[in-house]
Structures are given as C-alpha cells and as structure tokens.
Amino acid sequence: MTDENASTSVPMRLSAWGVVGIGEIRPDDQLGEIIADACRQEPNGPLCDNDVLVVTQKVVSKAEGRMVAIDADDPLSHKALVEDEAVRVVRRRGDLIITETKHGFVCANSGIDLSNVERGWAALLPIDSDRSARRIRDIVKARLGVSVGVIISDTFGRPWRKGLTDVAIGVAGVAAVVDLRGTPDALGRMMQVTEVCAADEIASAAELVMGKSSGIPVAVVRGVDPSWFRESSMSEIVRPPQEDLFR
Amino acid sequence: MTDENASTSVPMRLSAWGVVGIGEIRPDDQLGEIIADACRQEPNGPLCDNDVLVVTQKVVSKAEGRMVAIDADDPLSHKALVEDEAVRVVRRRGDLIITETKHGFVCANSGIDLSNVERGWAALLPIDSDRSARRIRDIVKARLGVSVGVIISDTFGRPWRKGLTDVAIGVAGVAAVVDLRGTPDALGRMMQVTEVCAADEIASAAELVMGKSSGIPVAVVRGVDPSWFRESSMSEIVRPPQEDLFR
Numbered sequence: 195m196t197d198e199n200a201s202t203s204v205p206m207r208l209s210a211w212g213v214v215g216i217g218e219i220r221p222d223d224q225l226g227e228i229i230a231d232a233c234r235q236e237p238n239g240p241l242c243d244n245d246v247l248v249v250t251q252k253v254v255s256k257a258e259g260r261m262v263a264i265d266a267d268d269p270l271s272h273k274a275l276v277e278d279e280a281v282r283v284v285r286r287r288g289d290l291i292i293t294e295t296k297h298g299f300v301c302a303n304s305g306i307d308l309s310n311v312e313r314g315w316a317a318l319l320p321i322d323s324d325r326s327a328r329r330i331r332d333i334v335k336a337r338l339g340v341s342v343g344v345i346i347s348d349t350f351g352r353p354w355r356k357g358l359t360d361v362a363i364g365v366a367g368v369a370a371v372v373d374l375r376g377t378p379d380a381l382g383r384m385m386q387v388t389e390v391c392a393a394d395e396i397a398s399a400a401e402l403v404m405g406k407s408s409g410i411p412v413a414v415v416r417g418v419d420p421s422w423f424r425e426s427s428m429s430e431i432v433r434p435p436q437e438d439l440f441r
Numbered sequence: 442m443t444d445e446n447a448s449t450s451v452p453m454r455l456s457a458w459g460v461v462g463i464g465e466i467r468p469d470d471q472l473g474e475i476i477a478d479a480c481r482q483e484p485n486g487p488l489c490d491n492d493v494l495v496v497t498q499k500v501v502s503k504a505e506g507r508m509v510a511i512d513a514d515d516p517l518s519h520k521a522l523v524e525d526e527a528v529r530v531v532r533r534r535g536d537l538i539i540t541e542t543k544h545g546f547v548c549a550n551s552g553i554d555l556s557n558v559e560r561g562w563a564a565l566l567p568i569d570s571d572r573s574a575r576r577i578r579d580i581v582k583a584r585l586g587v588s589v590g591v592i593i594s595d596t597f598g599r600p601w602r603k604g605l606t607d608v609a610i611g612v613a614g615v616a617a618v619v620d621l622r623g624t625p626d627a628l629g630r631m632m633q634v635t636e637v638c639a640a641d642e643i644a645s646a647a648e649l650v651m652g653k654s655s656g657i658p659v660a661v662v663r664g665v666d667p668s669w670f671r672e673s674s675m676s677e678i679v680r681p682p683q684e685d686l687f688r
Contacts, residue, residue, distance in 0.1 A: 207485065208457040208650050238454070285686040292686065300601040349637075352599055353687035354547040356680045357618035357638025359645070361602070371604035390596075390648070391604025398606070399646035401637070402665065403455050418649065433603045439532040439539065440600035440687055 208417035212410035225257040226333030248400035251348040255317040266314035279304035298432035323364025343368025347397035360401035362393035370430035455664035459657035472504040473580030495647035498595040513561035526551035545679035570611025590615025594644040607648035609640035617677035
C-alpha cells in the first residue's frame with residue numbers, strides 16, 4: 195500500500211502551523227478530545243489524512259497528571275526528582291545533570307523543566323509517550339474520521355552544538371526512522387547515509403511555528419511523505435547503550 | 442526594526458518546498474547564480490524577502506572544487522582523508538570514526554561521505570560554509586532583489602538517538618541560535634530553556650522536502666519568524682570544547 199517512489203518523485207510541499215484555541219491543560223483533561231475540537235475550528239481548515247499532529251510534552255504531562263509539587267523558593271528542589279526519573283547519570287557538571295531516563299532518552303535533568311508550568315510545580319516526562327501519542331491518534335480518528343500521525347515532542351540539548359532543538363519522545367502512526375538502505379541515490383549509487391530520523395525532523399519543523407513562549411502546544415505538519423505513515427515506536431530512535439559510543 | 446513580539450503573536454504558517462531544475466553541479470559552477478535562476482522559474486512562485494534557502498553541502502562542495510579522487514574499489518580509501526580533515530578523533534569503533542573537523546563540527550568521517558557523488562570521488566566539507574552561504578545570499582540579492590537567509594545543510598548522526606537529521610554547517614542572514622532568555626513564557630515565568638537552534642530546525646524542515654535520493658539540493662523555507670533575519674555565523678552553534686561534556 196505504500197508508495198515506494200514517493201521520495202524520488204516531484205518534491206512535495208510541506209506546511210506547518212500552530213493550532214490555536216487550546217487553553218491551559220489541567221490534570222485529567224481529555225487531551226485528545228481537546229486537540230480534536232481545536233482542530234475542528236482551526237482557521238487553517240480541517241485536518242486531513244496523513245497530517246502529523248505534533249504535541250508538546252508539557253501538555254501531555256499536565257493532562258496525564260505528571261505534575262509534582264516542588265519548593266518554589268529553592269531553585270534546586272527539583273534535582274531529587276531528576277535522580278528519581280533517571281536510570282543513570284551520564285554527565286554532571288555543577289548544577290547541570292545529563293541523565294538517561296527510564297525511557298532511554300539522554301537529556302538534561304531527566305527531561306524535567308520548569309518553564310510553562312505553574313510556580314511551585316515541575317512536569318515529569320509522560321510514562322509512555324508512545325501510548326500518549328496513540329491515544330491522541332485514536333481519539334482524532336474517532337472524532338474527526340481522519341488518520342493522522344502523532345508525535346509527542348520535547349526540547350533537548352545535544353553535545354557539541356549550542357542551542358536546543360525539538361525532538362520526538364513519542365510517536366504513533368508515522369515512521370520514527372525512515373530506512374533508505376538499498377535505495378539508489380541521484381547518481382544511481384546505493385546510499386550510505388540511509389537512516390533518517392523523520393520524527394525528529396518533523397518535531398523540529400513544528401517547533402518553528404510553536405515557539406517557546408507562545409503557549410501554542412500543538413502544531414499540524416502537512417505534506418510529509420505518504421509512505422512514512424505506518425505503525426512505529428520510539429524503539430526505532432532510542433539507541434541501545436551497547437551500540438552507543440557516548441555513554 | 443525587528444518585531445520583538447513576532448514569536449508571541451498569532452502563530453505563523455511555515456511552508457517548504459524543494460527547488461526543481463538544478464542540474465548536476467560541477468567544479469567552478471556559479472552555484473549562487475544557478476540557484477537564483479532556478480528560483481526564478483520555480484512553479485511555487487518567486488522568492489520573497491525573509492525566505493530561507495537551504496542548500497545541501499554536497500553541491501556547495503562540488504561547486505567549490507572540494508572533490509577528491511579515491512580508489513573506487515577500496516571501500517576504506519577515503520579514511521586517510523578523514524584524518525586529514527580532522528583536528529581530533531573523538532571516538533573510533535571499527536570502521537566508524539567520529540572526528541572533530543577544522544570547523545569544530547563533530548561528526549562521522551569528518552563529514553566526508555560518498556553518496557550522491559560520482560564513483561571514485563569523495564566530497565570534503567566546504568572550507569568555510571558561512572562564506573559559501575554569504576556568497577549565495579549576495580548573488581540572490583543582486584540577481585533577484587530579495588533579501589533571504591541561507592543555510593548550508595549537512596546530514597549528521599548524533600549520540601543516543603538512531604537516524605540522521607539535517608543540521609546547519611553554514612549560515613548567512615538568518616539567526617543560527619535564537620536567544621529567548623529574559624522572555625516570559627506563556628505563564629509569565631522567565632524561561633529556563635531559552636536558546637533554540639533555529640538554523641538546525643530549519644535545516645531539518647528542509648530535509649523533509651529534499652529527501653536523500655531525490656537529487657533536489659536546494660529548498661525554500663518560508664514563514665520563519667521575521668525577527669530572526671540578521672547577520673549570523675556558525676560560531677553561534679559550535680560549542681567550544683571547554684564547555685562541552687562529551688569531547
């Protein structure tokens with residue numbers, strides 16, 4: 195059913211926009227329903243099959259009750275949570291702790307940060323962001339009748355390069371990693387560089403229309419290669435420690 | 442002249458497409474002129490001020506004569522080049538060499554790969570991709586009268602996560618890293634996570650419309666926050682070794 199030639203045909207046009215009208219999310223809010231309802235009223239028009247919804251981790255964590263009270267007057271009060279959420283401390287320098295989380299993500303502070311949450315609270319990562327993504331996908335399908343991909347995104351730093359970028363921490367219905375091995379390049383050679391992390395690239399594209407301060411927690415990305423829509427999980431992205439040179 | 446509120450106002454709409462009609466690039470080709478001419482005939486319409494042109498490293502290296510003959514029958518014949526182009530080997534396992542290049546990039550094989558180049562040749566990274574980007578920007582301004590940002594992109598791996606993503610290796614006219622420190626978040630708190638690598642996110646968005654096998658080496662990204670257009674350089678992104686925990 196997939197179009198193997200999709201990535202070699204005339205280039206597609208990608209578009210992305212933030213979904214407006216999603217208010218502050220609270221514990222036990224039905225996030226999928228709220229997103230579906232907001233998309234129904236979107237000035238950019240209705241969702242289509244093969245759109246990708248990118249949903250920021252913060253609202254998923256809020257809806258799933260992953261908020262923990264901290265001492266608002268102690269800037270280090272969430273550091274104990276960081277160690278609770280980690281399976282391993284990868285690096286530590288001063289206040290900066292790079293950990294490996296239970297999910298296998300390597301990031302600062304086990305993914306816990308205090309931006310865009312109420313003072314005195316910290317948001318932990320969702321327990322299983324793939325499940326969170328599948329739930330949103332299924333509710334959108336049920337309420338709007340369209341088959342979309344869903345990516346839960348978070349903002350991570352990386353070694354060697356300054357500045358943060360948005361990456362996927364959960365996926366449903368759209369490839370996490372696209373394997374092009376065996377595909378000829380434009381000169382007919384078999385390609386060497388062949389596994390593209392589509393989900394991280396889509397999360398980055400979505401960040402450009404959400405911003406960090408806008409309070410827009412969901413974006414639509416349209417025009418993704420139709421052959422990439424399939425079952426997926428973060429296990430495509432998380433590199434096992436034994437294959438990793440930096441742990 | 443910049444709009445400080447651009448990132449907090451109604452969300453923008455981003456769009457991206459591959460530029461068709463750019464043929465095979467050869468040494469001493471005037472890449473900027475070729476790109477400007479192709480953009481003039483683009484079915485998606487003319488370039489506008491504040492568009493970003495994302496140009497893949499491979500065509501820049503070809504135009505700038507950074508092609509080196511190798512032994513096509515020896516799969517390891519480019520490994521000597523890898524060490525020539527490196528200032529430091531960061532990790533090595535089997536055939537995989539992660540190096541720090543003269544530019545300060547940390548990547549596999551000093552950024553040398555053999556995809557999308559003629560058999561028997563390897564493409565080295567441009568000597569100064571910021572300069573390459575500025576040159577394209579200036580030629581586009583001269584020929585088409587529009588002020589665009591230019592990003593030279595390449596495909597890098599990263600620790601901990603599988604799959605490659607496109608990142609910036611050269612920038613001109615558009616911010617590499619956007620510093621949001623001091624900006625209030627949606628709840629009025631000062632943001633902690635504040636430096637966004639806009640150039641890498643734009644490079645990733647562009648990759649989604651270029652693909653790895655399509656032979657489309659240039660994309661237009663439209664709808665980037667207007668306040669991000671300014672002088673810039675890769676020094677915003679390259680993290681100095683003394684600040685880095687993974688070198």
